[in-house]
Amino acid sequence: AQSVTQLDSHVSVSEGTPVLLRCNYSSSYSPSLFWYVQHPNKGLQLLLKYTSAATLVKGINGFEAEFKKSETSFHLTKPSAHMSDAAEYFCVVSDLGGQNFVFGPGTRLSVLP
Amino acid sequence: DSGVTQTPKHLITATGQRVTLRCSPRSGDLSVYWYQQSLDQGLQFLIQYYNGEERAKGNILERFSAQQFPDLHSELNLSSLELGDSALYFCASSHRQGSTDTQYFGPGTRLTVL
Numbered sequence: 311a312q313s314v315t316q317l318d319s320h321v322s323v324s325e326g327t328p329v330l331l332r333c334n335y336s337s338s339y340s341p342s343l344f345w346y347v348q349h350p351n352k353g354l355q356l357l358l359k360y361t362s363a364a365t366l367v368k369g370i371n372g373f374e375a376e377f378k379k380s381e382t383s384f385h386l387t388k389p390s391a392h393m394s395d396a397a398e399y400f401c402v403v404s405d406l407g408g409q410n411f412v413f414g415p416g417t418r419l420s421v422l423p
Numbered sequence: 424d425s426g427v428t429q430t431p432k433h434l435i436t437a438t439g440q441r442v443t444l445r446c447s448p449r450s451g452d453l454s455v456y457w458y459q460q461s462l463d464q465g466l467q468f469l470i471q472y473y474n475g476e477e478r479a480k481g482n483i484l485e486r487f488s489a490q491q492f493p494d495l496h497s498e499l500n501l502s503s504l505e506l507g508d509s510a511l512y513f514c515a516s517s518h519r520q521g522s523t524d525t526q527y528f529g530p531g532t533r534l535t536v537l
Contacts, residue, residue: 342523344525346528352530353425353427353513353528353529353530353531354513354515354528355425355528356525356526356527359523359525361523400466404523411456411468411526412468413458413465413466413467413468415465416465416466
């Protein structure tokens with residue numbers, strides 16, 4: 311069975327400083343991994359996904375994530391936070407033909423001026 | 424804008440009632456997924472349809488049911504509503520049903536049960 315752990319429920323950074331949102335997963339098969347962002351009162355938007363190609367994945371809005379199989383991690387990073395990055399971020403693991411799309415509990419990112 | 428539409432945007436109803444939530448997938452997408460997002464449970468997968476057929480079931484209550492129609496839109500029916508069913512219900516669609524397929528989410532329907 312798959313599972314996703316997002317190690318921090320809340321991360322607070324200052325504008326212009328780096329962002330690190332941590333995600334660890336458990337999967338019996340070769341997983342696909344996704345990061346989604348949810349702004350307040352909005353739907354979920356895909357930031358990036360890993361599907362067994364390059365281990366360093368670049369997404370939208372300057373975000374990227376690195377798949378590390380040995381650490382079963384897929385941490386999300388951004389070099390410099392913007393105020394508009396304040397949102398909830400979800401790490402997602404998918405395998406078994408995509409019939410199990412399991413969300414992590416989410417990390418709320420606050421960006422301070 | 425993901426291309427997935429959901430109606431209504433908000434729904435307020437009473438305990439014991441029945442409601443229907445509607446989802447139209449992106450053009451060309453064959454798979455539709457339903458999720459429930461609540462404060463205490465987070466985002467939970469409910470059910471998936473692919474080209475009109477049920478393909479996967481998650482944590483969906485027996486009081487809830489769904490279907491996907493020939494034009495590929497989907498409806499989620501919630502009956503005998505309880506206070507705890509108050510949540511944001513998302514629909515998502517993907518082109519196929521593979522693990523690499525990105526799911527595109529609609530804006531959600533906020534259900535309030537009084």
